[in-house]
């Protein structure tokens with residue numbers, strides 16, 4: 001059974017639990033009629049790569065933040081654990097009772113949980129649908145009951161469109177995912193629209209390109225920038241599937257967080273936004289940039305291409321610029337510099 005616990009470090013040190021009492025007092029204060037009430041945000045998947053950065057930003061903005069994630073997940077970021085406005089709620093996204101507890105008293109929910117990855121999702125579509133789509137429908141039912149004001153969901157700009165017929169890809173492009181992960185993301189988008197229509201639940205979907213940056217695991221099985229950068233810094237040979245001409249849209253994680261924050265305040269007609277840099281880099285260009293930024297040689301080994309990699313995927317981000325008032329700020333090279341500096345300070 002999931003438990004709402006104070007920050008681990010406070011508990012481990014036998015520290016004060018007053019911050020939890022303050023959180024509870026705020027949640028229970030039904031007479032909070034201030035014109036700018038403090039926002040109470042729930043981050044599902046908050047111990048992951050993007051969630052950790054989002055929580056730091058929400059805390060910086062003065063929000064109360066509850067992080068929901070599985071127990072025993074090694075946190076990528078520790079900075080918020082001692083923050084008085086931070087609360088950790090451990091549980092599994094597939095447990096209705098645990099998600100219900102996490103939602104209590106929250107205004108905005110950022111849904112960042114994914115139980116699957118694009119390339120492995122086809123191995124077990126039933127698991128994908130049950131743990132992502134069905135669990136999200138349960139979340140939406142609970143959100144309606146609890147009076148949640150808004151839900152922000154991260155979808156996938158790299159998989160929902162399938163093989164693009166137009167680049168950069170606008171949100172109006174046909175959707176034709178080639179993997180279960182993309183189908184599940186799209187199904188969740190549709191249920192969000194349905195719950196908005198039926199019950200007025202406000203929502204925003206961010207169709208995210210390829211995020212990279214500080215905190216990302218370099219030993220992971222996805223995230224070309226992180227994997228390549230990690231290998232170059234360790235002096236290992238980089239394996240490239242195909243001839244390195246596959247082009248993707250990479251965005252620094254700080255710009256993703258800005259889009260998430262802008263989404264929570266947005267309330268227009270549009271609900272679905274592409275979030276990327278709007279620019280493409282081939283894998284070869286990524287490696288050239290890594291060499292430039294780190295001053296190290298990237299030893300490259302080219303392997304046979306993978307059939308499922310579409311040649312080019314770059315997102316059209318005009319809608320987000322117009323409706324969210326958001327734009328990417330960090331250039332690819334600057335993002336790489338920040339990430340490389342972080343990796344040198346935080347070796348895995």
Ligand SMILES: NC(=O)c1ccc[n+]([C@@H]2O[C@H](COP(=O)([O-])OP(=O)(O)OC[C@H]3O[C@@H](n4cnc5c(N)ncnc54)[C@H](O)[C@@H]3O)[C@@H](O)[C@H]2O)c1
Nearest residue numbers: 045047048049050051069070092093112113114115154208
């Ligand atoms: N990283 C990318 O390349 C990328 C690209 C496009 C979209 N996205 C989406 O953005 C979101 C966040 O991505 P990320 O890179 O931060 O992922 P991540 O894997 O670092 O974080 C996801 C978090 O969800 C948690 N989680 C997974 N299953 C859970 C469960 N059953 N119960 C509770 N928690 C569970 C994990 O423990 C993890 O902390 C995901 O929805 C992902 O699909 C990511």
